[in-house]
Amino acid sequence: MLTSQSNWIFTYKDQIEEQSPLDDLSLSPVIKKLLAQRGWKAKEEVEAFLHPTLGQLHDPALFQNIDIAKKRIEQAIEDGESILVYGDYDADGVTSTALMVEALREKGAMCDYYIPNRFTEGYGPNEEAFREAYKQGFQLIITVDNGIAGVEEVKVANELGMDIIITDHHEAQEQLPEALAIIHPKCAAEYPFKELAGVGVAFKFATYLLGYFPKQFLDLAVIGTIADLVPLHDENRVLVHYGLKALANTERAGLKALKRQCSIENNVTEEDIGFRIGPRLNAVGRLQDANMAVDLLLTSDPDEADELSSYVQELNTERQKIVAKITEEAIAEIEQDDSNPHVLVVAKEGWNQGVLGIVASKLVQTYHRPAIVLAIDPDNQSAKGSARSIDGFDLFTSCMKHKSLFTHFGGHAQAAGMTLPLENISVLRDELDAIAKEQLTENDFKPQLNVDASIDLKDVNLEMIQELNQLAPFGMGNPKPSFHIKAIPAEIRQIGATKNHLKIKFDQDGAQVDAIGFGLGDVYAKLTKDTSLEAVVELQENEWNGMKKPQLFLKDLAITEWQLFDFRGAKQWQNQLDNTLDYQYVLTFHEQKDVMADVISPDMLKAMDGPIEALYLIDLPESLEELSCLLNGKQINRIYACFQLTNSYFFQRIPSREEFKWLYQLMLKRKYFEYKVDAPKLASYKGWKLEKIKFMFQVFHELGFLTREGSTIVPTENPGKKDLTESPLYQKIAKQMEVEETLYYSTYQQLKKWIEEQLVCASEPEEEMVYGF
Structure with missing residues (x-):
């Protein structure tokens, strides 16, 4: 599961009249719906909007x-x-x-x-x-x-x-x-x-x-x-x-x-x-x-x-460097504050006043909280700067409640400029934080992302993009349309010199469209193949070497189902641990050394109640039933298969019944077997490995078919009738081979299907939890 970074507001779910005056216009249904949602009701208004003239x-x-x-x-x-x-x-x-x-x-x-x-x-x-x-x-x-x-x-x-x-x-x-x-x-x-x-x-x-x-x-x-x-x-x-x-x-x-x-x-x-x-x-x-x-x-x-x-x-280049430096210093100051304030107020001597509005905007983008950034003037014992806010917090009204704190103040709900004495900075921080705590909920700290329509990939083509461009120019009051898609990634990769961008090839019922997400490279580690991905996108035209094709511009991503991450046999699996998660567990069935994380036992996992954000499986269980019992009924967002295998039984085939029968008849005929002397000879004669011969004798011993007299192995007189599968060792090896085949040597699709079948009682996460509604 991947939680969206924004609250997705599905505006197209609002009621729109079935019979619209726009029906007679020669426009696609998508365009007419968009126009209707944006308040255009009369054909004359739409014509004027789509075809601006100087006469207007x-x-x-x-x-x-x-x-x-x-x-x-x-x-x-x-x-x-x-x-x-x-x-x-x-x-x-x-x-x-x-x-x-x-x-x-x-x-x-x-x-x-x-x-x-x-x-x-x-x-x-x-x-x-x-x-x-x-x-x-x-x-x-x-x-x-x-x-x-x-x-x-x-x-x-x-x-x-x-x-x-x-x-x-x-x-x-x-x-x-x-x-x-x-x-x-x-x-x-x-x-x-x-x-x-x-x-x-x-x-x-x-x-x-x-x-x-x-x-x-x-x-x-x-x-x-x-x-x-x-x-x-x-x-x-x-x-x-x-x-x-x-x-x-x-x-x-x-x-x-x-x-x-x-x-x-x-x-x-x-x-x-x-x-x-x-x-x-x-x-x-x-x-x-x-x-x-x-x-x-x-x-x-x-x-x-x-x-x-x-x-x-x-x-402009210098401005970018100054903004980056001040932003870095502001973030460092914020990270040192353990109080987790609802409103960010940072101040420092030497900051350039001219770029503080940009810095405040970057802090809002990073923390999704109102931010005030001030430059301190030690000579005047004052601070001057800018502020930016989030949708749910009226910065102007909140500051005006304490206007006596300011020497100068002006602005509006989302942005402001201010000057105030140094001694009032902490008071302003406390007062605004108190207002925000009273007014804001957890959802308010996520940006709002309006979604205009849901579309299928098969409908995404150059003709549709050209029709959408009729709504341009886009900007305030006429935002570029955003669409919701749901499809399975056929290919996911990081691009860019520093791998900070994301490229996805989506596939939906055979229709494939490329998508690009600038600055989303860090999401790569949270995406898995063969898992349905939801995204809010804009449609754009991509031209390369004279060839044009549609492309999706990724604005936000979400995965609403559990995910399987395949790191089987990977030596560096511990690099995948996500320290930002609160409910992350490393499960081991056997005592582990050199695991740089807190591990839990099967009994501890079995006793857990509630959702688990991430579960790391680092070794194989004794049987499939053991793991199945643990997974059944659990809600786990991400499962990391990090199985390590040192001694594999999967490629060591269990001897057939005919082979067991032949060896037992040999014992009955010879009446004895000197293991150290005869086992190498038998291995050379039959082409068997010594481990196979040892295994067969251990099974016979567990079933009571053979006994040991000193260093000699002899048949037991009148042994009871038993099946090979009654041997605990035979059962253990058979189960271990089944475990390896299912959990370690299986394909990604096979492993995901098996785990999916075990999570039969896991409750589906609510859409509100996914999108933050």
Whole structure:
């Protein structure tokens, strides 16, 4: 048995109407079910979803105050005023900044941009930066991807005589800044879509400002939209759909250079942005000033673009090393804590603040617990960092219950940033742990994995994958479909330079499909052949040497039946002991030496009640009945056959009755047998081994057919009539040969079948136990 790492939520078991308005669509049943499960009910909605058009974009004039903002910019251009674009240091922020700068310059404005430093200034507007802008002669500031919380900063700008236009998408606070204009979807009652990214808002403003649809900015819009993890519905889906095409064919020197660094050719996918382009742009602001990222996006010089992109690549590599080091140190600190906390809080001096959110995410992935990672500033006696949470724990609400502990705090249910005095760290740890203990159950500490449908391998083909791709682009609000399969692995192997990946060839009723599981190499030792395996997978297309075929991407695995692991005769069987298991036992029928594990006797196993996670069989019993009696009625998840054999009887055939008869008649004729002298002669004459002759005489002796007079063996007068099988030695050897044949020399399939038959009373594990429901 292999327990899944996630709770599998079978969403397709929810009730779906048999008669659906989508029945008339020329789509496969799988696609129609997926659409229905995701809330699409009208054919017109589905058509719009599957075939995005620019006509689905909303009129930017619906933004409140957008006309005021446009007129102020046009006035600034006419009067020769300097305009400052005030951005943010993440991928959404830098793309928003580059887009707005290009739009203003196309309009004829004199403008520049400013990205606050993550470490010295933090997120959003700050008074010092606004005062410096005033000194440099800027009369108008336009914020992108920030500003909605800058109440005091905007007040300062107004006092200085500067005008502020805010474009933002973050949650509005109770009090709004007194800006000249606020362009924000959630602050515009008439604007129908509220979930634009910061770059999406900037794009809409640029559209209104320029008076036409600026398709040249789509390559920027798609990066910020995907990187900021906004729901890919409505306008976001349209912008991403067209933006991916624009990015694939971009003429922007910086993006072309960045794509080369990412080894992206031809088409660009949402995964390319989410896992390659986005992290590289984010890396700049995580380690230093993010202005370089904007420079890269704005440059038209190919040489400068290559130079900047190379440096961005170096920063991303450095960021990965820093994250790995901090994560390692954080894990070491967590492992030293024996209290097994529900909420992880780690803090250390010298940690880079810019990557702590990534580290927190890695801790959540590793431990499936909310995690707060803080960098200690000994000079200020404070700590600053980031937090990430799990689905069942609202981090924002829980922290706000103790907001007095923080100097600064902000975020939402799943992520947050914070600053607090050093003396409050332990208090925060205790308070959050108490809340989590009260709210969370054991199941909450396993990640949730939604399953959209169960499919058979015979249905997995390129045509099905192409149909699924109609639902792309995938992302927040439109996840890539996950499917449940159940099949027997025909082949299992580890791949990769460090064997950290898993490759499986599944077989189901003759249909075979390859599957790949990145980072699942450690599961290899827990899988067995000829055992049905369940998996949650995504479908993908694999191309090799010009040949395309379907492939399964493994997200999670489970085995719901008992498993047999075959290590018969293996000298290093003790390497298979799994120290992570609580109920693991090594069974021996004979006294063992040099076994580096606690062993149990048959009587101890017989007295055990309840499930056993792993049972190691390291030597052979005297009879099959002995082992059968022990296994009957037991629930054992894994059985490891580690039998060792030194003296085998299996290849030493028991003498036939005719051979016994011939030897006995010889004894009756000769009347005596000097064993030391006559046995070698008999062995040479008959071609028998001495062990065989010795065995036959021992059987005759046990049956009372022969006696010993000194060193001479003589027939017994008038022996009773007995069958050979009445000899204890004959029985022992026959049973031992049967044991060896069944347990040691049998095939894997034969051994598994025999053990299966003995576990006749073992109760089936409940599905809830397997999947963690």
